[in-house]
Amino acid sequence: MSTVYIPMLSFTDAAKTALADTQLRRNLGKATQTIRTKRAEVVHEMEDWQGLREAGRAIKERTLRHLDHYLLELEQSVQRAGGHVHWARDAAEACQIVTRLVQQHGTSEVVKVKSMTTEEIGLNEALAEAQITAFETDLAELIIQLANEKSSHILVPAIHKNRSEIREIFLDNLAPEHVAGLTDVPADLARAARSHLRQKFLSAKVAISGANFAVAETGTVCVVESEGNGRMCLTLPPVLISVMGIEKLIPTWQDFEVFMQLLPRSSTGERMNPYTTFWTGVAASDGPQEFHLVLLDNGRINTLADEIGRQALNCIRCSACLNICPVYERTGGHAYNSVYPGPIGAILTPQLVGTEHAASLPFASSLCGACYEVCPVKINIPEVLVHLRAKVVRQHQKERRVHTYEYQEGVVMKALSYIFSNRRRYEAAQRLARIGQLPFVHGGKIDALPGKLAGWTTVRDLRPVPQQSFRDWWRKRQAQGGSTAEGVRS
Amino acid sequence: MRVTFFITCFNDTLFPEVGQATVRVLERLGHTVDVPLEQTCCGQMHFNTGYQLETIPLVRHFVEVFRDAEVVVGPSASCLGMIREFYPRVAEVADDARLAEEVRLLLPRTYELTEFLTDVLKVEDVGAYFPHRVTYHPTCHSLRVLHVGDRPTRLLRAVRGIDFVELPAAEECCGFGGTFAIKNADTSIAMLSDKLRHVLDTHAEVLVAADTSCLMHIGGALSRQRTGVRTAHIAEILASTEERK
Incomplete structure (x- = not known):
């Protein structure tokens, strides 16, 4: 069983609170609008964008079709390059593996590169239980960690905060020497974070990261980032542990050609992101001397079994669908009560945790299709949404909890189907409606x-x-x- | 040409004037309109809400009614989108190869009204006259399922007397989304309020679209707020002529 963060509140109810938060509405509206515009500019300048999207989709689809083969190839390649490979069926197993590895090195502090996968498995919480402190080093992740909140966006976890709110979080949580005279100018805020983190980078024995890609043929793992904190984590500490969903691998080094064009343009709206780190196992006297790759299932194999739903595994976590989504723009990420919010979250989370634990998410969309249009790997999100809605409906019909709205809706829909499939009944209903x-x-x-x-x-x-x-x-x-x-x- | 008219249950019941306007445009252009009275509902609401099994009888019925048509034309981008995008899938769910084959044969002869006018009849000036300030909301399913592009605005711009004004942020969803407007009413309203603001910014008198369902949603709020802006289906604009004004 997967143990991803399970929604307690339905999207519908959580959205009510979010929609009433005027600061949140303004912050999100401004931020999504800005990223959307940047993305549109750098995408429209590409003449072969549709061809690239198709290539991205095709590579992902082929990889998933032969996942068993490529995963074993990746394991061999990583081992050949001096790395260790671990297999985790679910979140609990992955957390156990990472915790044990950290403990083996006798340290109680780790530095972290921004990673959705480690958030998905609740790694920081699991480490805390073992008295290990995880320091988030991505600026936005740091903000979220200090504020003791959950991230609300895949790429920009603190998108719901503006800079004056961030200043206050820093003043409340960082040591005085890092925040003396702090203003809300972005460069100033970044300087405070850097001052706070520098010593951690230099002293940490273990770094933990996710992975954007891993190449089966070479065993090369890749992290794409903007700030350089990732590069520090990936090169300074002697031990590196990377947790990666099994769907993140690509067959060959050449496939980067496609994804390195698709990802930065779709996510930050840049032609190229500032820092891209590749590493292949370990290299003598350069970078980490011990490398562990934890390969995570956590519901992915179940998702793979679903012919329509499996395209959600094509996702490269660019977040273009969040930024374009008119629902996300207004409710923000927290309303989804899911590590992965927005349109991709609405199709991924129910599949990873089971539709019964995220039944409101497939309905958190007007099916406007803007997400599908911008997706760099052509995930037909509306198609998967209606597919998952059907699963939820079938569940409600099976459970027959007669007092619920969901059951009663089902009765009405069945009746309407009967009435509408015959002209006489349909015309009688029209007359009845008039009265x-x-x-x-x-x-x-x-x-x-x-x-x-x-x-x-x-x-x-x-x-x-x-x-x-x-x-x-x-x-x-x-x-x-x-x-x-x-x-x-x- | 003999046009078999798919009125859609929504327009048949709630907005008969849209059907009447469509008939008027097509006949004015010299075509014969045929309305099979056995027709009912395409099943879009059922399918999009998750009631796939309940959609099957509606799809079977649709195919039965329209299978012999030379062309099927309907004034709703979302219903036509349902047919084109999801009928093959419904046939798959029904595990019915014969239905799948019938759907496959029927789809290429099925058109949304503005597609039919511009692509098949090759007309843009349909001889309409509408001396009002008009803005156009491109509904999501017309844009991103049918990909009608600028066909509707080409038709509108050719209308004599029209004062056509572009809608800001036009391509953003109005928040209707079928049962979404009921299930997630608050989010739907938040989206709607921005759409209203953009509509009012144009100072248009009439908001036009190719789908009355979205218009019912936007128009319902325009009416509630007493904005003095009304909605009209594109067929109604195209049906208007100088003689009748």
């Missing part, structure tokens, strides 16, 4: 409906069902010999 609406029509409008439908009428009027349907008009017109002008409202 049934009467108690709700006031002054030519419907302005208050009961139950769940009140969600519509709290801010919208509804036009009543007209007395003559189109088909009634058509029938009458045909009976009169058919004249275009008849009954047309101009």
Whole structure:
């Protein structure tokens, strides 16, 4: 069983709180708009962008089709280069492996490179239980860690904070010598973080990272970043442990050609990111002298078994879908109650943890399709969303909890399917609607409906069902010999 | 050409004037319109809400009604999107090879209204006259499922007398999303409020789209707030002529 952070509150309820947070709305609106614009600029300048997307999708799909083969090839390549490979079925196993490795080196402090996978398995919490302190070194991850919050974005974990809020977090949590005279100018904030972290980089014996890619043929692991903190972690401490989802591997070194064009443009809106670190096992007297790669399943193999859902494993964690999503832009990441928020989270998390534990996520979308359009590996997110909705619905129908809204909705939908699949029943329903609406029509409008439908009428009027349907008009017109002008409202 | 008209259950029941306008445009262009009265619903709401098994009888019924049509034309980008994007999938869920084959044969003859006018009939000026300030919201399914592109605005710009103004942030979702507007009403409203702001910024008198469902959502709020802006389906604009004004 996977033990990913399991949502307690439905998206619908969590969103209500988020939508009312004016500071959050402003911070997110501004940030997503900025990244969206940057991305659009650097994507539109690429003449073969659609070809690149298709190549990215094809490489990922082929890799997943032969995952068993490539994973073993990767293991051999890493071992050949002097690294160690560990296999973790789930979050608990991965955390145990990492904790044991850290303990073997007799240290109680580790430095960390920003990593979604270690967040997914709750590594920092597991290390804390073993009295090991993990220091996040990515600026945004550091902010989140100091504020004792969860990240709200895959790439920009503190996107929901503005710089004056960040200044306050630093003043409250960093030692006085690092924050003396601190302003909210970004360079100043970065200087405070650097001053706080420098000693950690130099003294840490163990670094922990995730991985953006690993190459099966060479055993090379890759981390793509902006700040250089990752490069420090990956090169200074003598021991490096990398935790990687099994879907992150690519077959050959040449495949980077595609992904290194797709990823920076889609994520930070840059032609090239500032720091890209590659390492292949260990090298004598250069960089870490001991390297461990932990390969994580944690629900991925189950996801792979689903013919439609498996495309979620193509994801390269660029976050373009979050930045373009009109839902994410307004609710932020926390409303998803999921390590992976936004459109990709809405299709990935339910598959990793089981739809029953994240049943509201597939419905957290208007199916507008903007995510699919920007996805650099062409994940058809709306297609997977409706596929997962069907799984949730089938679950509700099986459970038959008759007092729930979900069950009652199912009864209505079944009835509507029966009514709509036959003309006579359909026309009877039309007549019934005309009569049934009467108690709700006031002054030519419907302005208050009961139950769940009140969600519509709290801010919208509804036009009543007209007395003559189109088909009634058509029938009458045909009976009169058919004249275009008849009954047309101009 | 003999056009078999798929009115859609939504327009048939709630917005009959959209059907009437479509008939008027097509007949004015010299085509014969046929309305099979056996037609009901395409199943979009069921499928998108997760009721896939319940969609199957609706798809079977649709195929049965329209299988012999020369062309099927409908005034709803989302219903046509449902048919083109997901009917093959429904046939798969139904595990019915014959249905899959019928869907495969029917799809290339099925058009959304603005596609049909521009791609098949090759017209942009349909002889319409509409002396009002108009803005156009490109609904998500028209843009990103059917990829109609600038077909609707080409048709609108050719209308005589029209004062056409671009909608800011036009390609952003209005927040309708079918049952999303009910299930996640608060988020839907947050999206809607930005759309309203953009619509009002244009100072248009009429907001036009190729899908009445999104228009019902935006128009419902325009009405509630007494904004003095109304909504109209693109077919209604294209149906208007000088003679009748």
